[in-house]
Amino acid sequence: MTTTTSTVRLNWGTRYEVTVLDLGLACCGVEVMAALHGRGDDAPEPVPAGAPEVAHVLVVSGTVTDVMLPAVLASYEAMPEPKYVLSVGACSNTGGPYWDSYCVTKGIDQMLPVDVAVPGCPPRPEALLDGLRALHRMVTS
Template identity: 60%
Template sequence: MGVTSRPNPEPPVSLPDPTLLPEPKKLGVLSRLAPEPMKVVLNWGRRYSLWVFNFGLACCAIEFIAASMARHDFIRLGVIPFAPGPRQADLMVVSGTVTDKMAPAVKRLYEQMPEPKYVISFGACSNCGGPYWDSYSVTKGVDQIIPVDVYVPGCPPRPEALLQGILKLQEKIARESLAERYSTQDTARPSTAALRSGLVAAPKAPGEERE
């Protein structure tokens, strides 16, 4: 019998050290539920399911109604008009002149809306007071009492302007991070408590005397 030599064993292949994937970033108030990739899904669902609470105070409210009718039909953009109340709404559209007497009601209804919530200031009167900016009884812009996301200029704006404002808001929601929105940094969205105004006072408790 012939003697055969055994083949030389192949040298062991050195495998690279395993690389650990970075921990996914978290989203603010949803840090225990939603990692960073879910931000796209959450924002997509949020921007196309806006339930609108129209706070109509003057003539601009008529243009809001026109935008919700069949000719313009902003429901096709994922906006549901005429929420039953602020507790069911995602978006408040303030249209018309905000008077000092009405300012506490605007702020109270905004505070009743669940988070996340958005505000569109629709028309010159709600933006800055409009033609009545120098009146003793007019609030010089609704942003003095509540945070505003989108301003729609005009006196009154056309319904197409409101549609453009809604599209701008949806673009903002699409790239929004809840961690940035509700962080404690200076760039965070201001709360209603940070918007101080001598025109808005806390309501009197039952039994307290009014000044």
């Protein structure tokens, strides 16, 4: 599993900084990395951070196999409250092209309380940023 932890500065208020724990499990993880570590005008500003214990948002991107599921759940459990989950891509949302595989979770929402699901195979990096904005609206409304 490729995991990166980033502190992503979003304009959620002058005193609030969002730390994203990115669990890149397959190809969708590359798009998440592009979104979180891109240098476009629309990209958030990432700062290397520590571990699940400092994360506010868990991004699950890619195919959640039965082998990797315990690590995903352990990451979520280690995060402090309040915590939020973004499911990114068809695999994480529904199992995607592997929906009928015996060893793939048919949607991480069956295991975790997903707040925002970003569709696509893979979603564009901009779609992830839209998902973060949707989460922002949900948290601040």
